Amino acid sequence: MIIIPARLNSSRFTNKILVDILGLPMVIRTAKRVESLDKVVIATDSQEVIDIAKEYGFDAVMTSSEHQSGTDRINEAVNKLNLNENEIIVNVQADEPFIEQEVVQAVINRVSKIKENNEDIMIVSCHKEISSEFADDPNLVKVVVDEKSNAIYFSRAKVPYNRDHYENSLYNGHLGIYGFTKKSLNKFCSLESSKLENIEKLEQLRAIDNGYKIAMVKVESKSFGIDTQEDLDNALSIFKK
Numbered sequence: 001m002i003i004i005p006a007r008l009n010s011s012r013f014t015n016k017i018l019v020d021i022l023g024l025p026m027v028i029r030t031a032k033r034v035e036s037l038d039k040v041v042i043a044t045d046s047q048e049v050i051d052i053a054k055e056y057g058f059d060a061v062m063t064s065s066e067h068q069s070g071t072d073r074i075n076e077a078v079n080k081l082n083l084n085e086n087e088i089i090v091n092v093q094a095d096e097p098f099i100e101q102e103v104v105q106a107v108i109n110r111v112s113k114i115k116e117n118n119e120d121i122m123i124v125s126c127h128k129e130i131s132s133e134f135a136d137d138p139n140l141v142k143v144v145v146d147e148k149s150n151a152i153y154f155s156r157a158k159v160p161y162n163r164d165h166y167e168n169s170l171y172n173g174h175l176g177i178y179g180f181t182k183k184s185l186n187k188f189c190s191l192e193s194s195k196l197e198n199i200e201k202l203e204q205l206r207a208i209d210n211g212y213k214i215a216m217v218k219v220e221s222k223s224f225g226i227d228t229q230e231d232l233d234n235a236l237s238i239f240k241k
Contacts, residue, residue, distance in 0.1 A: 001087060002038050002104070003077055004031055005070030006094040008046035016226065017049070017094045021236075026226070028056045029097035034104050038090070043077035068193070069203040071178065075189040078182050085183040088112065093176045098223040098235060104177060106217045111179040114215065122184045122212035125151070125204065126219045130173035132162070139227050141174040141202060143216060151214040154202050172216075176225055178204070188212075 006017050006027045021029040027049065031040045035058075042053045045065040053060035061077040074091050083089070088111050090104060103126060110124045127143050135142055138156040146152050153159065154174055162169050180188065194209035196202075207214055226232050 001078075001081075001083065002034050002040045002090045002092055003074040004040065004042045004092050004094050005073040005077075006042050006044040006046070006049050007065075007067070007070070007073065008044065008049055016232075018052070019232065021097045024056075025052055026097050027094040028052065028058070030092060030094055030099065031056070031058050033097065033099050034092055034101060037101055037104055037108065041077060041081070042094075043073050045073075071185070071203055072189055075185055078185060083182050085181065085186075086115065087182045088115070089180045089182055089185050091178040091180070093225055095226045096176070096223055097226070099175075099177070100219075100221055100223060103175065103219045103221050103223070106219050107177055107179040110215055110217050111181065115181060119215075120213060121150075121215045122180075122188060122207050123204065123214045124179035124217065125214055126175045126177055126217040127172040128175060128219055128221050129170045132158075132169050132171065134173065135171035139231075140224070141176075143172045143174040145172060145216050149216050149218070151204070151208065151216050153208065154200070154204055156200055156202070172218075175219070175221060175223070 017027040018025045040058055042058055042060040043063050045063055050060045061080055063073045063076045067073040078089055090107055107124050107126055114121045134140055135158045141154055142159050143154045144152045144159055191206050191210050194206045196205040196209050226235055
């Protein structure tokens with residue numbers, strides 16, 4: 001199941017999940033991008049979003065307005081839906097209206113393989129190569145991976161540090177898509193917020209801080225999360241072409 005956490009209020013971009021994206025509210029445009037892959041449910045704290053979801057034929061679940069993260073929101077939703085503990089859950093952010101189906105499918109495939117092989121992995125996510133220039137943006141999260149493609153660290157800082165100034169250095173830009181089983185999702189959300197998570201304001205660091213593994217899948221993607229009006233203007237200039 002694909003669950004889209006959709007908090008209406010945003011500190012940086014008021015009601016951004018409802019802004020028009022090529023004729024549709026952003027959250028609906030995102031849902032339509034992935035609806036052919038699996039059942040899509042929107043988890044929200046807003047009756048307005050519930051009504052809009054129904055208008056466009058999507059199921060929606062009302063969740064608490066107190067959640068500090070999208071993952072906590074989808075955890076409440078999956079528990080309300082009484083899903084099996086082995087059900088694969090994919091968290092696709094509401095502000096990814098141009099996400100490619102292939103990217104989400106890659107995450108689903110990796111979670112399936114983890115289940116099949118009983119691997120010691122809590123979360124699956126993905127990354128793409130980005131230039132040094134893009135890596136300068138603290139809104140674009142970077143991830144450092146090990147030789148087994150597991151995440152070592154996520155940061156808003158430009159990591160790893162290019163000490164010798166290699167030309168054409170590439171960085172790993174994190175895409176905010178997460179795959180779990182219901183069991184691993186429940187476990188993650190039972191953990192206390194961690195020190196690193198609170199410093200960077202990156203919830204995935206909670207897993208690493210507590211000794212759990214995050215498997216990373218390398219993908220190709222032109223999509224990016226929309227956090228500001230500038231991001232929106234940039235995205236529309238790219239995807240209208």
